[in-house]
Amino acid sequence: QKEVEQNSGPLSVPEGAIASLNCTYSDRVSQSFFWYRQYSGKSPELIMSIYSNGDKEDGRFTAQLNKASQYVSLLIRDSQPSDSATYLCAVSNQAGTALIFGKGTTLSVSS
């Protein structure tokens, strides 16, 4: 059973700080990695995708991938209260026929 593991949190950071969200996955041959944000009572929204080792930046968000360590992370700089949500890590299976989601990390940004 391929798994994606995330710390459920809650992760609490003050406004303006850097929030660091982590994810590990068990399928060594996974090729595609995604971060989704889900506000309470809403559907998941894609915020980042990453396919190669290293960092990928998009505005205040940076995704980091280390395939050797089977680790993907999401950094949120200058955290805002509006960033308070559950962040879901998703990894594609080897065949690219399904996304496997972690249970999510709840982030709380206090003003």
Add this chain to the structure above:
Amino acid sequence: EAGVTQSPTHLIKTRGQQATLRCSPISGHTSVYWYQQALGLGLQFLLWYDEGEERNRGNFPPRFSGRQFPNYSSELNVNALELEDSALYLCASSRTLNVNIQYFGAGTRLSVL
């Protein structure tokens, strides 16, 4: 451009009944995915349809089934409902045959009493 639409928003059923959930993908998207999000279990992959065919199935019993219509809309059927089927059912769509960038609908909240 309209997003992924799901109906109904809420559905209340009793044990043993059947539930039918509907999804319309984003225009131009041919793939539709169904997920179950139960409390404490996270998003669990149910089914993937593309071009009218079932392409992949998650680890769910056969009483979870579905289909995709020629206009790419999709239906999820859950037979012989059990209490533990109570969950948020999310539909997502994408453009390509492979798992790719998926856009989610607002979901159908199914409650089994």
